[in-house]
Amino acid sequence: TQLLEQSPQFLSIQEGENLTVYCNSSSVFSSLQWYRQEPGEGPVLLVTVVTGGEVKKLKRLTFQFGDARKDSSLHITAAQPGDTGLYLCAGARGSNYKLTFGKGTLLTVNP
Amino acid sequence: KAGVTQTPRYLIKTRGQQVTLSCSPISGHRSVSWYQQTPGQGLQFLFEYFSETQRNKGNFPGRFSGRQFSNSRSEMNVSTLELGDSALYLCASSTGLAGGVVDTQYFGPGTRLTVL
Numbered sequence: 763t764q765l766l767e768q769s770p771q772f773l774s775i776q777e778g779e780n781l782t783v784y785c786n787s788s789s790v791f792s793s794l795q796w797y798r799q800e801p802g803e804g805p806v807l808l809v810t811v812v813t814g815g816e817v818k819k820l821k822r823l824t825f826q827f828g829d830a831r832k833d834s835s836l837h838i839t840a841a842q843p844g845d846t847g848l849y850l851c852a853g854a855r856g857s858n859y860k861l862t863f864g865k866g867t868l869l870t871v872n873p
Numbered sequence: 874k875a876g877v878t879q880t881p882r883y884l885i886k887t888r889g890q891q892v893t894l895s896c897s898p899i900s901g902h903r904s905v906s907w908y909q910q911t912p913g914q915g916l917q918f919l920f921e922y923f924s925e926t927q928r929n930k931g932n933f934p935g936r937f938s939g940r941q942f943s944n945s946r947s948e949m950n951v952s953t954l955e956l957g958d959s960a961l962y963l964c965a966s967s968t969g970l971a972g973g974v975v976d977t978q979y980f981g982p983g984t985r986l987t988v989l
Contacts, residue, residue, distance in 0.1 A: 793975050804877070804963050804980030805916075812975060850916065854975070859906055859967070860929040861978070865915035 768864035783867040785851035786833045794834045799848040841871045877981035885987045891952040894984045896964035904969030905947040910961040923969045959988045
């Protein structure tokens with residue numbers, strides 16, 4: 763059973779478009795993290811959200827943690843080819859050292 | 874500061890063999906976690922070591938084991954390899970001292986294991 767469901771699984775868009783990816787669970791998480799992974803590399807942390815309802819902005823990326831701390835979304839404005847990669851959400855329940863990952867959203871931004 | 878390093882980067886083994894993977898954490902980090910990444914299951918937590926002790930454990934069979942040395946370097950061992958063990962094995966390091974604050978994990982590039 764996958765505790766964190768990510769959607770969509772694949773997303774291919776044109777440069778300049780906006781997009782939103784989702785991370786949903788029936789479980790409550792103490793914190794939720796978003797990573798981006800490029801081919802041949804390990805995941806790189808983008809953001810951590812810990813408070814229900816929290817919204818964090820990182821340049822063109824906006825992250826939101828659901829009020830009940832069960833879901834999260836990542837919105838990218840004016841996507842660029844450099845945003846291409848696998849976006850992973852990961853939740854911590856109690857210990858931050860035992861992350862539960864979603865399967866990821868593979869984003870391709872075409873020039 | 875150097876990042877997390879993993880060796881080897883690629884490995885090919887046959888069924889029944891055993892394998893040892895190595896992870897060197899960022900200097901000063903005392904926690905090392907291991908994950909298995911496959912296309913079907915995504916990233917799954919194996920175990921975490923802190924100060925040479927296994928602190929957290931995932932739901933993998935006993936064929937998967939690990940250890941951590943006094944310099945925080947960690948090794949992961951898989952015995953009696955199966956075809957399904959083919960995966961990217963990632964390690965991540967962090968300070969290990971959350972103290973109520975979320976502790977960032979820094980991932981290495983992984984070791985790609987292929988079992989034939």
